[in-house]
Amino acid sequence: MNHEHLILMEPVRLALQGIADRMQSRMMRAAYSSIAREGGDCAAAVFLPDGRLLAQARSLPLLLGSLIPAVAGLLQRCPVEAMADGDAWLMNDPWSGGTHLPDLIVVRPVFGGGAVIALAAAILHHQDVGGVAAGSIPPDATEIYQEGLRIPPVRWRVAGAPDPHIEALLTANSRTPGNLLGDLNAQWSAVSLGAEETAALRARTGAAFEAVCEALLAQSERLTREALRAAPDGEWHWQDQLDGDGISDTPVRIAVALRKRGDTLHIDFTGSSPQTRGPVNASPSSMVSAILFFMRSLAPQAPNNAGCLAPASWVLPEGSVVNPRLPAAVNARTATLKLACNALLGAWSSGAAREPMAANAGVATVLSLGGARADGQRWLFTEIIASGAGASARGHGTSGVSTDVGNARNTPLEVIESEAPVRVHCYAIREGSGGAGRFCGGHGVRRVYELLEGHGSVSYRGERHVSRARGSEGGGDGAPSAARIERTDGRVDVLPARARVDWSAGDRLVIETAGGGAWGEAMPRQ
Incomplete structure (x- = not known):
């Protein structure tokens, strides 16, 4: 690399990071649905024409990592040579690189000098794409066909104009068609901004752009390999479990083995259920999200691109919970990814980390409430509720926070109450739910909702109702989650980790999320 390219590396890195972050900000500002506008359940990134991740927004790892196979799946269907300026592709199919069906992905080619120089991508969790339950996250689904409209990569816009036939198909399958189109337009606005600014950056840097991008990918790889070399060689294992699958209470095992040699790391999920x-x-x-998060954590100072994945290889056994065959149901995959992250961090912490830490709660409760008001008008909203972080030798775990692949924000109570006939009676830290120890685990969250009128449905996707986040170095485990509906007639319906139930005006839904594990034995009182 010549001197000019070296000088350009840091300015280009910062420019690319800024582009991805501005794409994210524009998408959130323009989004119709509160889960994206307030909760930030969306993500944006820029790719090279061959599908390698070049820059990603500092947003939601749960979605960012999954954009990598989504772009790869698109390029298998449509090479860049067949793309035109102003085109955009749309998809959500998990067997074409998608995650679960509410996460619609939009990709737009970036042109410079008459050729594709990059790809701008945006993913957003939509309020509803059909299926048997409002919100398209039925916790009792047994196949993908019950979860909503499945979309392989299709050309959604041509020369900037949306295909009316595709939009008609989308809106015909959504309970909230206005939100769906509004959120899709927010994604289009984000990728258009990314295309405009990336093309301008390419014009400013000229022929050096491609070489500098390659150098940034190489830099991320080099720093990640250096971090691996600094850790001891070895093999470490970790196992965790989900509280059933929504149909059966039989625990679902998440197992991982890390095999580290020199500057390489092999990740093997063999042994998972x-x-x-x-x-x-x-x-x-979806699993790439957990792997990318973990590899990025080894060298957080490295450029925020796919170079960190170069030292890693992984095994996801086909036919397992981490690589299911069609037509498996996948809408509740968040809990699986969070426990996979806990397993990766736990295995690394047990043998390679310089500063071991206790397990995070491993819970991101996804709640979708929908129904009809007394006058028959339908309503729907989805939100994500955080839990507790694990403690470490540095201090207590943080309470009420979205950890690891999660980075979703709190939905303000005022927004919930303005969108639905619901009153939130309590939103508080769930004191005592973090594990006890020298440094305590972070506490979970307690929410209490009351339905004010009409009737509705609750799709609840939680975790850790039975299992607990493990403490470290003698620290205590975190408390499990709990959820229930308190009926107006005095009955109390206790909910399992995944449930779909009805409720009526006056009923109250109580959700209590799990706490993180503690670090070290509690110091005796003097």
Whole structure:
């Protein structure tokens, strides 16, 4: 690399990071649905024409990593040579690189000098894409066909104009068609901004652009390999389990082995449970999110691109909960990914990490409420509720926070109450739910909702109702989650980790998320 390219590396890195972050900000500002606008359940990134991740927004790892196989799946269907300026592709199919069906992905080619120089991508969790339950996250689904409209990569826009036939198909399958189109337009706005600014960056840097991009990928790989070389060689194992699959209470095992040699790392999920009948299965594209998060954590100072994946190889056994065969149900894959992250961090912490830490709660409760008001008007909203982080030798775990692949924000109570006939009676830290120890685990969250009118349905996707986040170095485990509906007639319906139930005006839904594990034995009182 010549001197000019070296000088350009840091300015180009910062420019690319800024482009991805501005794409994210524009998408959130323009989004119709509160889960994206307030909760930030969306992500944006820029790729090279061959599908390698070049820059990603500092947003939601759960979605960012999955954009890598999504772009690869698109390029298998449509090479860049067949793309035109102003085109955009749309997809959500888990067997073409997608995650679960509410996550619609939009990709737009970036042109410079008459050729594709990059790809701008955006993913957003949509309120509803059909299926048997409002919100398209039925916790009792047994096959993908019950979860909503499945879309392989299709050309959605040509010369900037949307295909009316595709939009008609989309809106015919959604309970919230206005939100769906509004959120799709937010994604289009984001990828258009990414295309405009990346093309301008290419014009400013000229022929050096491609060489500098390659150098940034190489730099990320080099720093990640250096971090691996600094750790001891070895093999470490970790195992965790889901509280059933939504259909059966039989625990679902998540097992991982890390084999580190020199500057390489092999990640093997062999030993994880076979694919389940219920919807906790995670597609391989989803699992890439957990792997990318973990590899990025080894060298966080490295450029935010796919170079960190070069030292890694992985095994996701086909037919297992981490690589299911069609037509597996997959809408509840978040819990699987979070426990996979806990397993990766736990295995690394047990033998390679300089500063071991206790397990995070491993819970991101996804709640979708929908129904009809007294006048028959339909309503729907989805939100994500955080839990507790694990403690470490540095201090207590953080309470009420989205950890590892999660980075979703709190949905303000005012927004919930303005969108639905629901009153939130309590939103508080769930004191005492973090594990006890020298440094305590972070506490979970407690929410209490009351339905004010009409009737509705609750799709609840939680975790850790039975299992607990493990403590470290003698620290205590975190408390499990709990959920229930308190009926107006005095009955209390206790909910399992995944449930779909009805409720009526006056009923209250109580959700309590799990706490993180503690670090070290509690110091005796003097």
